[in-house]
Amino acid sequence: MTSSSFLLPLLGGALLGLSASLLLLANGRVAGISGVVGSLLAPVRGDIAWRVLFFAGLLTGGLLLAWLRPGSFAAPGPLSASGVSLLVVAGLLVGFGSRLGNGCTSGHGVCGISRGSVRSIAATLTFMATGVLTVFLARHVF
Amino acid sequence: MRPLLSAFLSGLLFALGLGISGMTDPANVLGFLDIAGDWDFRLMFVMGGAIAVHAALRPFILERERPLFAAKFPSFPVSRVDSKLLVGAALFGVGWGLGGYCPGPVLTALSSGAPQVLVFVPAMFAGMFLAQLLQTRRSERAGTPLPDTMPSRPPESVGAAP
Numbered sequence: 001m002t003s004s005s006f007l008l009p010l011l012g013g014a015l016l017g018l019s020a021s022l023l024l025l026a027n028g029r030v031a032g033i034s035g036v037v038g039s040l041l042a043p044v045r046g047d048i049a050w051r052v053l054f055f056a057g058l059l060t061g062g063l064l065l066a067w068l069r070p071g072s073f074a075a076p077g078p079l080s081a082s083g084v085s086l087l088v089v090a091g092l093l094v095g096f097g098s099r100l101g102n103g104c105t106s107g108h109g110v111c112g113i114s115r116g117s118v119r120s121i122a123a124t125l126t127f128m129a130t131g132v133l134t135v136f137l138a139r140h141v142f
Numbered sequence: 143m144r145p146l147l148s149a150f151l152s153g154l155l156f157a158l159g160l161g162i163s164g165m166t167d168p169a170n171v172l173g174f175l176d177i178a179g180d181w182d183f184r185l186m187f188v189m190g191g192a193i194a195v196h197a198a199l200r201p202f203i204l205e206r207e208r209p210l211f212a213a214k215f216p217s218f219p220v221s222r223v224d225s226k227l228l229v230g231a232a233l234f235g236v237g238w239g240l241g242g243y244c245p246g247p248v249l250t251a252l253s254s255g256a257p258q259v260l261v262f263v264p265a266m267f268a269g270m271f272l273a274q275l276l277q278t279r280r281s282e283r284a285g286t287p288l289p290d291t292m293p294s295r296p297p298e299s300v301g302a303a304p
Contacts, residue, residue, distance in 0.1 A: 006187045012163020013191025019155035021199040026148030028209030033246040038270040050149040057153020062253030065161035072161040073254035074168055084261055091262040093237025095269025101230020105244045114196040118221035126228050127235030134239025135175040
C-alpha cells in the first residue's frame with residue numbers, strides 16, 4: 001500500500017466536507033446532491049437560482065477535471081445494448097431511491113452522518129448493504 | 143449575487159473533491175463495494191475525510207445566528223426511521239451497485255461526455271421525477287398537505303436568500 005493510495009481519497013473527502021460546510025455557512029443549505037438537483041424538477045419560486053448555480057459549479061468542476069485530470073473519469077467506450085439497459089435500470093433506481101429515501105451518498109452518507117442523524121445512519125447502512133449485495137451477485141454469482 | 147457565488151463555489155469544490163478522491167470513476171466504486179473480491183477499501187477514506195471535516199466545522203457554523211447570505215439555518219427534524227427511508231435507500235443501493243454511479247459523481251462526470259454517463263443521467267432524472275410524482279399523488283390522496291420530505295428544503299426557508 002503506497003501512501004497515495006489513501007491520501008488522495010482522504011484529500012478529496014476533505015474537499016467534500018469543506019464544500020458541504022461552505023454551503024451550510026453561506027447559504028444555510030445541506031449539500032445533498034439528489035435533493036439540491038432533484039428539487040429542480042419541481043421548482044419552487046425563489047428557490048431555484050442557488051440550485052442551478054451549485055449544479056453549474058459541479059459541471060465546471062467536472063470540466064476542470066476532464067481537462068487537468070482526465071483519468072478521474074471512466075474511459076469513454078462503446079456501449080452494448082445490454083450495457084445501455086443496465087445503465088437505464090441503474091439510473092432509474094438511483095434517482096427513484098434517492099428521492100424516496102430523501103437522500104444519497106452525500107446527503108445521508110456525509111451531511112447526515114456528520115450531524116449524527118439516526119435516519120441517515122440507517123439509510124447509509126442500508127444502501128451500503130444492498131450495494132455490496134448487488135455487486136456480489138453481479139460479479140460472483142451470475 | 144453573493145449566495146449564488148457561494149453556491150457555485152460549493153458545487154465546484156464538491157466536483158473537485160469527487161474527482162480527486164476517485165469517486166467519479168465507477169470502477170473504483172464497484173471495487174469498493176466488491177468486498178468478496180479484491181476489495182478496494184480506499185473509498186472508505188473519502189467518506190471518513192468528508193465526515194471528519196464537516197463534523198468538525200459544523201458546530202462552529204451553527205453557533206452563528208444565521209448563515210452568511212440566508213435568513214436561517216435548516217431545521218433538522220427529529221430522526222425517525224420509516225419504511226419509505228429504508229425502501230428508498232435499499233433501491234438506491236441496488237442502482238449504485240449496478241452502475242457504480244451515484245448522483246454527485248455522475249453529474250460531475252457529465253463533463254467527460256462519456257456515453258455511459260449520457261445514458262445514466264436522463265434515467266436518473268426520470269427516476270427522481272417518478273418518485274416525486276408518487277409522493278405528491280400519495281399526499282394528495284391522503285388529503286394532507288405535502289409533508290416536508292426534503293430535509294434540504296424546509297418550507298420556512300424557501301426564498302430566504304436575500
